[in-house]
Amino acid sequence: MVKPRVLFVGTGFFAATILEALFDTSTLVGAVTQPPRPQGKNKERLDNPVAVVAKEKNVPLLTPDKIGTSFEVLEALTPDVLVVADYGQIIPERILLLPPHGALNLHPSLLPRHRGATPIESAILEGDDITGVTLMVMDSKMDHGPVVAVIEHKLSGNETVLELEAVLASKAAALLTSTLPNYLEGTVTPHAQEHSKATFCKMLTREKGYIDGSTTVLQALRMYRAYQPWPGIWTTVTVNNKPKRLKLLKVKEWKDFLPEDTNVLFRNDDKLGLKLADGALIIEEAQLEGKKVQPAKDLINGLRV
């Protein structure tokens, strides 16, 4: 069988894992990814995961500011199909319709649940029992097209977003490579999503990681697992009469402990606690605004808890 000519479009780790899998099972005519953005303290322009893999495998790499402007270039690559994962840009419909077999998208959730930018985080945040990866035909609306195939994944309730992303990425790669030939031969029939059951998730912001005394322990722990490494969970404390952000980098539940007349930040022996709505967290590592990461012991000493 002739390997399909695939044009890959994606950006992050999830996408890069899929690109790697495609390398063996298809002819990659090109990889489109976001241009390198300045990041980190030195504002370095680092290659994203897809760019790294593409260079490693000698796949032609394209990094247009807007993919819509590259229509002619992409057309010249004569792909059979477009495979999109975690790209981070809206792709114009004329690009989606460019290859004879259209565009497929791998979305790390069980569509129509968690349409949008942060499906993996949302599954953890909402305490889903099960999630998965959906392979779908793209149409003009976001994560809206007919479903080609699905693979499920049961959640333990303890995984972090990074762990879950890694699992879903490899499942996505397996789902795509096993399904793509059948799709191209027309032996699988995509079926429409139940649009009435759709839920949507929005992009994350720093503010979403804020917790305080009105947050429940369950919420806080879900946020803690969903928001690593960014935006993380944080609260505010008063230092020298000024409010400061305290990033909570390592926490766990303070089991069997219900603080009553304590401050929001409190101490019990050598443990540092944060009082929440229905219990407390043990803070093991945190970072005060402008300071380095500190273990609980140093925070107790410095903050005079």
Added chain:
RNA sequence: CGGGGGGUAGAGCAGUCUGGCAGCUCGCGAGGCCCAUAACCUCGAGGUCGCGGGUUCGAAUCCCGCCCCCCCAA
């Protein structure tokens, strides 16, 4: 020219505004107490107050320059 916080004993921090004995908590050492302890008590060691210059009788503190760390924003 992006906005801001910081550098003081091994660790984390006060003190700086308003110049006048180098402090706090922890750790470390010695001793004590105790059936016992990471608890408690007593004593002790440990400082180039980031670096350089200036003002002053006197600078961690005020002025000028420099180095380094971090938060936010992108």
